[in-house]
Amino acid sequence: MNDKRFIEVSFPVKEVSEESAREKNIRHGHISTLHIWWARRPLAASRATSYAALIPAPENVEEWDKKRQFIINLSKWENSLNHSDIAKAKKDILSANGGRPPKVLDPFAGGGSIPLEALRLGCETYAGEYNPVAVLILKCTLEYPQKYGKPKVEKEGWFETKKNPLLEDVKRWGKWVLKEAKMEIGRFYPEDEDGSIPVGYIWARTIPCQNPSCGAEIPLMRQFWLAKKNNKKIALKLFVNNGKVVFEIAKNPDFDPAKGTVKGAIAKCLVCGSTVDANTTRRLFQQGKSGQRMVAVVLHNPRKKGKTYRIATDKDLEAYKEAEKYLEEKRAKLMDEWGIDPVPDEETPEGKGKGAERAFSVRNYGLNTYGDLFNSRQKLALITFTEKVRLSYQKMIEEDYDKEYAKAVVSYLG
Numbered sequence: 001m002n003d004k005r006f007i008e009v010s011f012p013v014k015e016v017s018e019e020s021a022r023e024k025n026i027r028h029g030h031i032s033t034l035h036i037w038w039a040r041r042p043l044a045a046s047r048a049t050s051y052a053a054l055i056p057a058p059e060n061v062e063e064w065d066k067k068r069q070f071i072i073n074l075s076k077w078e079n080s081l082n083h084s085d086i087a088k089a090k091k092d093i094l095s096a097n098g099g100r101p102p103k104v105l106d107p108f109a110g111g112g113s114i115p116l117e118a119l120r121l122g123c124e125t126y127a128g129e130y131n132p133v134a135v136l137i138l139k140c141t142l143e144y145p146q147k148y149g150k151p152k153v154e155k156e157g158w159f160e161t162k163k164n165p166l167l168e169d170v171k172r173w174g175k176w177v178l179k180e181a182k183m184e185i186g187r188f189y190p191e192d193e194d195g196s197i198p199v200g201y202i203w204a205r206t207i208p209c210q211n212p213s214c215g216a217e218i219p220l221m222r223q224f225w226l227a228k229k230n231n232k233k234i235a236l237k238l239f240v241n242n243g244k245v246v247f248e249i250a251k252n253p254d255f256d257p258a259k260g261t262v263k264g265a266i267a268k269c270l271v272c273g274s275t276v277d278a279n280t281t282r283r284l285f286q287q288g289k290s291g292q293r294m295v296a297v298v299l300h301n302p303r304k305k306g307k308t309y310r311i312a313t314d315k316d317l318e319a320y321k322e323a324e325k326y327l328e329e330k331r332a333k334l335m336d337e338w339g340i341d342p343v344p345d346e347e348t349p350e351g352k353g354k355g356a357e358r359a360f361s362v363r364n365y366g367l368n369t370y371g372d373l374f375n376s377r378q379k380l381a382l383i384t385f386t387e388k389v390r391l392s393y394q395k396m397i398e399e400d401y402d403k404e405y406a407k408a409v410v411s412y413l414g
């Protein structure tokens, strides 16, 4: 029996590649927004290759051309929910497999693109993964929506509306978590007087200049761009004042902001002009002699478009220090309640050996635990959200939610 499949004979590589590249700019409704996964396959390529691997090879040129066109069309993002195209694809696959849905196994399923597309095409799909983060992503992408995401008809008087209970609950509890977190830690992100909200803080790690007659603080910044759009060019400008490096915001800079104070761990002191070699820079970090400095604040005014930038003030630093104090208090409280440190104390990869671990260099800079990768206010935000998500689960149980269902809802929130 000739079991040759379409993909073994031909495949519209160019067209499907173009669709796959285009998909990267799509955010709304795409599984990439659920959780980052580093090598998630494009849905266009996953759908097209799955289909082409499950239908027979064409018997003549006309058939080849027709199927080829259909594959190109099927791979388009806009056709993800196109009933007639998906129904035709399902029918073709079923009839090529004796009327039974074929079994598809993806043993390295990662971000879930291939099993999602195999499901869409009506296959009996199995996904496996070794990485627990990927397993959680797969549950949220494949399992829970099928188990709990079927729309239910709700009657309100004369009106009937279809609602997806899982979607409604994720929205409801997502809002609850945000509200609770804002109430507790919102004060550590104070608004400006004009109502602008901080959306980012720009920090620089620092080391002391090693020239014994200088000793100034060297802010380590690879580059100084804040905004680099055609119609909006803003950068940080550094200058020396009383033996100290100071920053200001420069619109349409008259210098090259791409040139920073550090490259490959070699740092340059702007005060005296001497350099710190890479080994010394790393040693200073490992010995805890490095510091950090809040440089600028990125703001957004809800009544205006775009972002604005200003240099950080003492008041900004005060809010940070308050957060730092509160972190210690909250960390101790949660450690007591949970029996574990809420800030991850697991060690970061050593960055040695021959495997993928070689990619990590954080240990060179004294960042020895995962908690070390975040500053105090970031840690506070992370443990607060973790706590609120855990609390939302308890609330759901108090409201008589099914335990497995509540677990599904919090999986999206976490």
Ligand SMILES: [Zn+2]
Residues within 6 Å of the ligand: 209, 210, 211, 214, 215, 216, 269, 270, 271, 272, 273, 274
């Ligand atoms: Zn110096």
